[in-house]
Amino acid sequence: MLAKMLPLFLLLIGLAAGGGAGVVLKPEPESAQAEHPPEPTTDHATPRPEAHKGSEIVKLNNQFVIPLVAKDRINALVVLSLSIETTAGRTAEVYDREPKLRDVLLQALFDHANRGGFQGEFTKARNMDVLRAALGDVAQEVLGDAILGVLITEIARQDV
Structure with a gap:
């Protein structure tokens, strides 16, 4: 029992x-x-991009997975989560154009990988700035003046 x-x-x-x-x-x-607004942080070691006034952050639904290929073999995977900073009231436009947006962002990520952008110290500020600029350029082709920036919210590399 x-x-x-x-x-x-x-x-x-x-x-x-x-x-x-x-x-x-x-x-x-x-x-x-x-x-009770949150207390301001005093961590000034890493500058964080500030949202523009009247902007919204739109988190893209799925992560991006980028294979790193050497000698016809995948030797690592890079996984990223991206968000789009857009002007206020244009969130629906970002989601409506998401399939095309994901396509151009993915191609820019592949191009970055093929140039060796995810090798070595790929998270250094200079390398991340180059990647953000490339992502912003292709996103602007799809969204025009709706886009204010591309935010890399997560990034990880796994060697296989």
Whole structure:
């Protein structure tokens, strides 16, 4: 009898723990956040791009996976997440054009990889600036004046 009750008992404990964690970790309502704005950080070691006034950040839905090929073999993969900074009110336009946008961004990433842009210290500021500029140029071809910039929100390289 005890063996049959154990899974039910464990399920109830899991539900109670999950519910308790949900209550404890629940985000503050927006009105409380407005009363207590976040403290400014004092970390000035890495400059962060600031959003333009009246702009919106649009996160592209899926990551980009770039194979790094040497001697007809894939020797590494680079995985990136990108967001588009656009003028206010143009988010829908970015999502409507996302398939074409992803295509040109992916081609720019392949070109960067073929030039050796993901070799060595590929995350150095200069290398990242070159990549951002290339991505911004091709994104502007698709979105025109709607685009203010391309943000690289995640980047990782995995050697295989």
